[in-house]
Amino acid sequence: MEFRDNERETAFRAEVSSFLDAEFPPEYSDRPSEWGLFNGAGRAIPGFMEFMRGWTAKLNQRGWGAPAWPKEHGGGGLSVKEQFILSEEFAWRRAPRPGGIGHGWAGPTVMVYGTGEQKAEYLPKIISGEHIWCQLFSEPGAGSDLASLQTRAIRDGDDYVVNGQKIWTSGAQHAHMGILIARTNPDAPKHRGISYFLVDMKTPGITVRPLINMLNSHEFNEVYFEDVRIPAKNLLGEENRGWYLATTTLDFERSGIATSVAHQLIVRDLVKFAKESRVGSHTVATTPHLRNELADRTIEAQVEALICYRIISMQERGEIPNKESSIAKLFSSELDVRLASTAMHLAGLYSQVTDRDDTSAMGGRFPRFYMHSTTSPIGGGTSEIQRNIIAMRGLGLPRG
Numbered sequence: 001m002e003f004r005d006n007e008r009e010t011a012f013r014a015e016v017s018s019f020l021d022a023e024f025p026p027e028y029s030d031r032p033s034e035w036g037l038f039n040g041a042g043r044a045i046p047g048f049m050e051f052m053r054g055w056t057a058k059l060n061q062r063g064w065g066a067p068a069w070p071k072e073h074g075g076g077g078l079s080v081k082e083q084f085i086l087s088e089e090f091a092w093r094r095a096p097r098p099g100g101i102g103h104g105w106a107g108p109t110v111m112v113y114g115t116g117e118q119k120a121e122y123l124p125k126i127i128s129g130e131h132i133w134c135q136l137f138s139e140p141g142a143g144s145d146l147a148s149l150q151t152r153a154i155r156d157g158d159d160y161v162v163n164g165q166k167i168w169t170s171g172a173q174h175a176h177m178g179i180l181i182a183r184t185n186p187d188a189p190k191h192r193g194i195s196y197f198l199v200d201m202k203t204p205g206i207t208v209r210p211l212i213n214m215l216n217s218h219e220f221n222e223v224y225f226e227d228v229r230i231p232a233k234n235l236l237g238e239e240n241r242g243w244y245l246a247t248t249t250l251d252f253e254r255s256g257i258a259t260s261v262a263h264q265l266i267v268r269d270l271v272k273f274a275k276e277s278r279v280g281s282h283t284v285a286t287t288p289h290l291r292n293e294l295a296d297r298t299i300e301a302q303v304e305a306l307i308c309y310r311i312i313s314m315q316e317r318g319e320i321p322n323k324e325s326s327i328a329k330l331f332s333s334e335l336d337v338r339l340a341s342t343a344m345h346l347a348g349l350y351s352q353v354t355d356r357d358d359t360s361a362m363g364g365r366f367p368r369f370y371m372h373s374t375t376s377p378i379g380g381g382t383s384e385i386q387r388n389i390i391a392m393r394g395l396g397l398p399r400g
């Protein structure tokens with residue numbers, strides 16, 4: 001594996017870096033969460049949405065708003081390594097980039113399976129930021145075993161009529177469009193009776209109900225479908241082939257380097273805090289068990305970076321990461337939990353003080369991070385499911 005950039009990559013890294021120096025206002029540099037409206041401590045960043053609109057337009061001029069997308073669809077058409085460099089440089093500055101379900105899932109799936117009309121209709125609005133998308137996959141009885149989903153779509157003339165319930169739908173309250181999988185043939189084996197739809201979230205019969213999480217914040221929702229008429233032209237790909245669309249592995253850069261850099265920045269913040277904070281007559285940094293924890297987290301953040309480099313080098317060689325993606329997801333999401341836990345140990349009694357108070361330890365951001373980290377090993381495939389994949393595909397063990 002070659003860790004160093006070649007000449008062309010060095011030049012590209014310098015180009016990204018000087019663009020950020022010149023154009024990126026550092027006041028927007030805290031790690032945004034909760035749909036970009038809040039900084040890491042949960043306080044609203046004034047003017048963030050307006051900033052993001054202008055920032056997205058500026059990035060799009062260079063194709064950096066959707067660097068992995070082909071140029072013909074408004075993306076950057078960057079190589080895997082260039083996408084990696086861009087992600088890495090943005091992450092080190094904590095500079096936000098447009099993203100989400102539209103850029104990461106809906107757009108690429110429409111690109112591969114959509115008709116010319118569907119591509120022309122949806123892709124430009126994802127790139128411009130005009131359309132926010134949500135993902136309507138999970139149901140109360142179908143999460144890890146997603147193919148058991150029960151939401152029904154029945155063809156009726158030029159429409160499909162949809163009835164059922166989705167759950168954990170992140171951002172549905174803001175979404176203009178959703179990618180929906182629903183059962184179109186209940187008699188077929190479960191993976192073969194599912195179809196994939198592009199749904200206008202304003203269609204009559206769709207009800208979005210908030211689910212408030214333990215941070216007291218509204219991130220995901222329940223979504224109910226009652227006799228919702230979806231035009232047949234919004235079917236993506238062939239009827240009953242939706243499962244294969246939903247599981248499509250798109251050959252775009254997904255090394256996880258942005259999360260890996262975010263973790264390294266957190267370690268840096270924690271080390272600074274440990275050096276500066278006093279417990280009685282000594283600093284947190286001289287407390288033996290806290291020093292050990294910090295050392296462990298530092299090593300783990302480096303290991304995570306190496307896992308990312310491994311994935312990127314595979315993609316560069318044209319190989320498709322398989323068990324490697326599960327290793328990365330598992331390691332990174334569980335490191336999220338361990339890092340948040342270490343932050344709470346370092347903050348001591350201050351870890352009880354949540355956000356919105358500049359006097360609390362590290363701006364009071366870590367209690368939120370701690371509570372939020374509990375979701376990391378669940379969303380996007382639980383740790384148990386990742387371990388099953390690693391056991392079967394990585395170690396060749398039989399199905400458990």
Ligand SMILES: Cc1cc2nc3c(=O)[nH]c(=O)nc-3n(C[C@H](O)[C@H](O)[C@H](O)COP(=O)(O)OP(=O)(O)OC[C@H]3O[C@@H](n4cnc5c(N)ncnc54)[C@H](O)[C@@H]3O)c2cc1C
Nearest residue numbers: 135136137138143144168169170375378379380381382384
């Ligand atoms: C923050 C967050 C955001 C999310 N956003 C979305 C979204 O936008 N759209 C969407 O559709 N979904 C979303 N989800 C849902 C997510 O995809 C599911 O939570 C996930 O797939 C797990 O499904 P489940 O919650 O039904 O748990 P279950 O599948 O019921 O699992 C319960 C427990 O059993 C374990 N388990 C299940 N099967 C096995 C097995 N075969 N072997 C071993 N252990 C097993 C699991 O690991 C878990 O511990 C989100 C979830 C989170 C946490």
